[in-house]
Amino acid sequence: MANIHVNPTRMELTKLKKKLATATRGHKLLKDKRDELMRQFLELVKENKALREKVEAGIHAANKKFLLARSVMDDEILNVSLMAPRQEVYLECHTKNVMSVDILQFDYKTKSPDEHDIYPYGYAFTSSDLDEAVKSLQDILPDMLKLAEVEKSCQLMAAEIEKTRRRVNALEHVMIPEMQEKIKYIVMKLDENERSTQVRLMKVKDMMLEQAHRYREKYYN
Template identity: 25%
Template sequence: MSARDKINIFPSRGAQTMIKARLAGAVKGHSLLKKKAEALQMRFRQILAKIVDTKTLMGDVMKDAAFSLAEAKFASGDFNQGVLQNVTKARIKIRSKMDNVAGTNLPVFESFEDGVDNYELTGLSRGGQQMAKLKMNFKRAIELLVELASLQASFVTLDNVVKITNRRVNAIEHVIIPRYERTLSYILAELDELEREEFYRLKKIQEKKKQARDRAEKEKAKLKEQGLDVYGHANLIADNEDEDLLF
């Protein structure tokens, strides 16, 4: 296992607890990010379908607007210069707001009318019906253009966010979580090895103590065979409590 396959950390119980907590957090974060990516992709497909429908409708509306402009010019003559000279401010304006989707702010544009129609008397002498149709068709065209611009802005924003979210999900799933799992396996293996070494060390200590006791028993048996008082001699093996010495 190379250094890039796991986190460089000293194997201990504290490190094991920390890596377990990080692994649990990574798994939970992966689940939340995956749900966010699914929600964003669902909204992305909805916006894409709306863009296709709006563009299809936009072609029909612009065609009707162009025909109504030709009809109005035919009925009322060339009125472009008169309209342009009287224009002081736009009557149809745009405002923007934000739509929150799974923590992502999407720009939304809306059109609204500000003021009154200064050209309601245009075409009164002739071509009034064609002028009203012209206004209605171009107003519908502007509203569709604003809606399409809003959808396109949301589409681009969502496209970037979906790509970033998917990269994060893949990074957590294929890099971070496996690295934590390998680190945890490494810590557990090292702790098991330390436990085996400690068990072997304690076993050897017990064996040494048993050998020392056996030697002491043999020495006592020899002294007893020689008729010596084995209980009168100090036992070097026994852990007797000595009195404190004061100097």
């Protein structure tokens, strides 16, 4: 308390009490925000794990089909078959605000609405394994985009959780205790001043009574 530098006045006390009330309310709101962010973050982590396993399984299956196709097709025919993709994908990105965090969301559309219009080659010199490999990659595309969206959301939410946690700790361990100490110091000083004033008034009263008593003695004698 010796290091506290504050003007011990009632105006300053009122101001500090208002600040303390605001800080306490803000601390509660930030704690609630942190807890809700943590809940949503854990849900995203679970979703991210499931999506990653699904995407990795799909890519693994597509790679196996490509290896089978390569084993029965010439490399030159395989490379020519995949040289010019038939389908085009257009990606749109927008954001959604979740607990003051701008979460990315991806939408996509293809040049052709026909989902089977994905094979950029004829069927005369290619194997069915190549068809299945291309179809597997097409099927896994929505999950890949969703995985990218969820992973980025996890990163953004983790950063917001850390920032919120630092603010909660600063309020809880620094700002609120400092304001409480200042309020305690001002109240103590005001009480001391009030007691000193009361003592002075009592002394003044005693002096006035004494003077009045002497005056009466002098007047009547």
